[in-house]
Amino acid sequence: MTATTPEGIVPEVAPSGPGCVECDAAEGWWVHLRRCAQCGHVGCCDSSPGQHATAHFEATGHPVMQSYEPGEDWFWDFGRQVGLTGPRLADPQSHPDTQPVPGPAGRVPSDWQDQVH
Template identity: 85%
Template sequence: MTSGSPEGIDPAVAPSGPGCVECDADGGWWVHLRRCAQCGHVGCCDSSPAQHATAHHEATGHPVMQSYEPGEDWFWDFTRSIGVTGPRLADPQSHPDDQPAPGPAGRVPEDWREHIH
């Protein structure tokens, strides 16, 4: 991990919601969630079938995301492909504790392990 807050982090921006924006819109599901540290967009991780967090970075150029899983506070800088440190972002810090991973409840197929990257 490098020290110092990189460009592309706005600690005042709240997350877009409790789940992946695109998966929620199309009825999809995710393995884990990631939060854009610049605009708050919540997308699914690269293990998830749709990989919306990376797609968000590619579409917007927003360089840094943070884990949106309970108990995790790590950041990833897509531009440099390294973990970085960053400030505490606006609450909430993660999806709801009662939301399962993978999630959301009711949309994850029984054979979900066969669909991950």
């Protein structure tokens, strides 16, 4: 970590995969994805049924996540409840462009809008 890299961000760590780790394990689905800027864990957003990005922060104390959506590069600090600017993280920068939102394809229920938080 350099002097200009905010605490809780490790730029060289790659993301854990193209989707939410916990949702994939349970054959679940998500609305949007978030990536832990410290360890690369990919979890789902707080609008998703599982809210796994927040659960990851609560379980690990890793404070900063970044959007894992195509075209988005914003960071959020859970501990301080503020947005921040950070460095470019290791590729890939988002889930595949071909993955739908919500996703993944084939697992999103037809009544998904009734299930969001």
